Amino acid sequence: MTSRIFNVEDARRIAKRRLPKIFFDYIDGGSSGEETLRANREDFGRWRLEQRVLAGFQPADLSTRYLGQRHALPFMLGPVGFLGLFAGKGEILAARAAHRAGTGFCLSNFSIASLADLKADGAAGQPQFQLYVLKDRGLAEEFVQAAETAGVETLHLTVDTAITGIRERDARNGFRAVTRIGPRLGFGLALRPAWCLDLARAGRPGVGAVRGRAEFGNGILEQASTLSRLIDPALSWADVEWLRERWKGRLSIKGILHADDAARAKAAGADAIVVSNHGGRQLDTAPSTISVLPEIVDAADGMEVLIDGGFRRGTDIVKALGLGASGVLLGRAYAFGAAAGGEAGVSAVIETLAAEIGVTLGLMGLSSIDELKSRGRSALRTAPG
Numbered sequence: 001m002t003s004r005i006f007n008v009e010d011a012r013r014i015a016k017r018r019l020p021k022i023f024f025d026y027i028d029g030g031s032s033g034e035e036t037l038r039a040n041r042e043d044f045g046r047w048r049l050e051q052r053v054l055a056g057f058q059p060a061d062l063s064t065r066y067l068g069q070r071h072a073l074p075f076m077l078g079p080v081g082f083l084g085l086f087a088g089k090g091e092i093l094a095a096r097a098a099h100r101a102g103t104g105f106c107l108s109n110f111s112i113a114s115l116a117d118l119k120a121d122g123a124a125g126q127p128q129f130q131l132y133v134l135k136d137r138g139l140a141e142e143f144v145q146a147a148e149t150a151g152v153e154t155l156h157l158t159v160d161t162a163i164t165g166i167r168e169r170d171a172r173n174g175f176r177a178v179t180r181i182g183p184r185l186g187f188g189l190a191l192r193p194a195w196c197l198d199l200a201r202a203g204r205p206g207v208g209a210v211r212g213r214a215e216f217g218n219g220i221l222e223q224a225s226t227l228s229r230l231i232d233p234a235l236s237w238a239d240v241e242w243l244r245e246r247w248k249g250r251l252s253i254k255g256i257l258h259a260d261d262a263a264r265a266k267a268a269g270a271d272a273i274v275v276s277n278h279g280g281r282q283l284d285t286a287p288s289t290i291s292v293l294p295e296i297v298d299a300a301d302g303m304e305v306l307i308d309g310g311f312r313r314g315t316d317i318v319k320a321l322g323l324g325a326s327g328v329l330l331g332r333a334y335a336f337g338a339a340a341g342g343e344a345g346v347s348a349v350i351e352t353l354a355a356e357i358g359v360t361l362g363l364m365g366l367s368s369i370d371e372l373k374s375r376g377r378s379a380l381r382t383a384p385g
């Protein structure tokens with residue numbers, strides 16, 4: 001399976017064949033007319049990379065520093081909810097693949113595996129954690145405490161989901177209305193026997209962060225919908241300050257798309273931000289992340305800026321780093337890898353992107369990511385037209 005993954009699109013195609021439609025659409029889709037989803041991809045075309053020659057090729061050093069650490073790769077695996085439903089033990093195998101490649105993995109608040117599960121695995125490395133702040137601050141505090149106990153160093157507070165965007169594919173598939181496996185869903189699942197077997201082997205899924213808490217209900221469907229209902233839509237900058245006081249580790253604010261909000265994040269004490277529109281799943285027709293990156297880097301005034309959204313090619317990653325991002329988070333790219341081929345599928349996605357970056361740097365006359373970062377915007381030019 002993985003021998004057929006030569007690029008991220010291959011992983012997507014295989015994932016489409018393996019996953020029940022309801023899950024493939026959940027991963028692949030965006031909100032409303034999916035304009036932002038498409039713009040995240042298309043706007044990489046606004047830039048071209050500068051080809052420089054006779055620079056004395058040597059295999060490029062892809063390691064670089066972000067989130068307080070030197071990583072072997074300039075991209076890491078960002079938070080993707082329900083990964084353990086796309087492949088059995090999805091979070092654990094993705095974390096292992098990232099760890100083996102020398103890069104980071106961020107566990108979503110909506111994961112099947114808990115932080116303790118990753119720790120117990122032994123091969124999953126030290127994950128980052130993504131947090132949704134709940135109306136009940138006591139519960140939010142418990143999540144923060146769990147992260148502290150698990151030795152998490154970077155916490156990403158996601159701030160672009162006060163309410164959920166309208167996801168038409170999910171509505172058509174009845175994704176959010178599912179409370180039990182009825183005939184329609186059952187039929188859809190039965191069409192994907194390999195996936196069913198894989199999930200059956202992994203055991204009964206639930207939301208790891210609330211495991212064993214009766215008030216969240218029983219099983220993944222009830223737990224996920226209770227947790228979604230509890231996300232605080234009234235979250236404000238005062239809450240970021242509250243979290244800043246409470247959390248002593250590195251704090252990243254994920255979901256910044258405006259220069260003024262970047263400046264506010266810095267003022268509220270964030271160590272980093274992730275420029276993100278949630279992969280085009282929230283405000284439709286919001287700008288693509290790559291198009292706002294330069295102005296946000298300028299407004300961040302030295303605070304670390306990471307980015308996600310639409311990264312499917314090594315050249316996409318090189319463009320973002322040239323425009324001032326310290327690192328890139330993958331979302332769907334590796335979720336498709338997990339669905340396509342489990343741990344090997346995630347590794348295949350990581351390896352193809354790393355290979356693409358290596359070749360890109362070589363043909364740009366650069367020998368390392370750090371050299372690309374110091375060349376900065378002069379490594380790119382705007383595309384004509």
Ligand SMILES: Cc1cc2nc3c(=O)[nH]c(=O)nc-3n(C[C@H](O)[C@H](O)[C@H](O)COP(=O)(O)O)c2cc1C
Binds near residue numbers: 276277329330
């Ligand atoms: C299936 C799926 C689930 C996601 N779940 C979460 C989540 O639980 N928390 C979060 O902060 N972001 C979540 N995201 C958003 C990703 O972290 C990221 O912002 C986005 O996927 C980046 O765009 P890309 O998928 O085009 O790379 C999710 C994205 C997808 C596709």
